[in-house]
Amino acid sequence: xxxxxxxxxxxxxxxxxxxxxxxxxxxxxxxxxxxxxxxxxxxxxxxxxxxxxxxxxxxxxxxxxxxxxxxxxxxxxxxxxxxxxxxxxxxxxxxxxxxxxxxxxxxxxxxxxxx
Numbered sequence: 634x635x636x637x638x639x640x641x642x643x644x645x646x647x648x649x650x651x652x653x654x655x656x657x658x659x660x661x662x663x664x665x666x667x668x669x670x671x672x673x674x675x676x677x678x679x680x681x682x683x684x685x686x687x688x689x690x691x692x693x694x695x696x697x698x699x700x701x702x703x704x705x706x707x708x709x710x711x712x713x714x715x716x717x718x719x720x721x722x723x724x725x726x727x728x729x730x731x732x733x734x735x736x737x738x739x740x741x742x743x744x745x746x747x748x
Contacts, residue, residue: 634698634718639691642680644673647691649699649715658715660699 637649646661662680663669670682679692691697698718703711 634700637697637699637715639693639695639697642673642678642691642693644680647680647697649697651699651701654701656701658699658701658713660715660717662717 635651635653637651639647640650640657641648644664646659648657648659650657662671664680665672670684671680672682673680677692679690681688681690700716700718702714702716704714705711
């Protein structure tokens with residue numbers, strides 16, 4: 634998991650910038666209309682969800698932890714997938730857990746700690 638800044642919020646997800654790698658990506662989220670938990674607020678340009686007793690809100694210029702992985706598709710094509718990092722309870726992480734996880738083609742996981 635790695636820190637990213639939210640650049641834009643849309644009903645379908647958030648655009649993020651990962652400063653450590655100079656990488657910009659889009660995190661797709663399922664809205665309530667699509668059967669997911671995320672509700673888009675057009676006035677505040679934010680996405681929010683409520684699970685159990687906790688709630689998560691994603692707004693422009695906020696920080697969020699993301700997971701970046703490379704998925705190998707047919708014909709040896711690779712796709713970079715950015716997703717929100719979640720804890721065991723399914724809550725979106727915005728804390729200081731800074732473990733980076735990279736998965737290669739053969740499924741070998743490499744982990745390192747940021748300083």
